[in-house]
Amino acid sequence: xxxxxxxxxxxxxxxxxxxxxxxxxxxxxxxxxxxxxxxxxxxxxxxxxxxxxxxxxxxxxxxxxxxxxxxxxxxxxxxxxxxxxxxxxxxxxxxxxxxxxxxxxxxxxxxxxxxxxxxxxx
Numbered sequence: 001x002x003x004x005x006x007x008x009x010x011x012x013x014x015x016x017x018x019x020x021x022x023x024x025x026x027x028x029x030x031x032x033x034x035x036x037x038x039x040x041x042x043x044x045x046x047x048x049x050x051x052x053x054x055x056x057x058x059x060x061x062x063x064x065x066x067x068x069x070x071x072x073x074x075x076x077x078x079x080x081x082x083x084x085x086x087x088x089x090x091x092x093x094x095x096x097x098x099x100x101x102x103x104x105x106x107x108x109x110x111x112x113x114x115x116x117x118x119x120x121x122x
Contacts, residue, residue: 001097003043007104012088017056024061024090027110031094034106042070042088043095048077050089059092086112090103 010027012019024047032038045067047058059072077091089112098105109117 001099003100004100004102004105006035006096006107008108008110009086009088009089009116010089010093011111013057014051015053015088020053020056020058021061021064022093022108024058025065026033026068027034027090027092027108028062028065028094029100030093030108030110031092034108035098035100036097037069037096039067041096041098043065043097044071044073044095045070045095046073046075048075048091050077050085050087051079051092052078052088058092062066070113084116089113 008027008031010023012023028045043063045059047062049058056076059074062070062072077089079085091113107117
């Protein structure tokens with residue numbers, strides 16, 4: 001097994017606790033399903049949110065999805081002006097153990113976050 005990283009992101013229609021929980025949960029579930037991963041494969045998660053997400057920590061959504069024994073860190077996304085500064089965006093970087101090659105991993109970009117990495121296969 002080797003260490004690899006997966007990226008993903010999603011957006012909210014509005015900054016509410018329910019949407020943070022729903023959309024972040026959807027993101028982590030999609031990442032696990034698309035890559036045939038189990039929570040035991042996860043080493044750590046780094047979650048970021050844009051400045052306009054204040055209603056809940058994205059890590060709370062991961063814990064609500066049943067992943068509570070993986071180290072997590074939440075941080076603020078840089079407020080850079082330009083096309084990559086998507087409103088109400090939550091991003092996820094997952095470190096994991098896998099036998100797969102890097103090119104076999106499927107990153108997950110949902111909703112308006114798809115524009116961040118349209119070059120990656122879903």
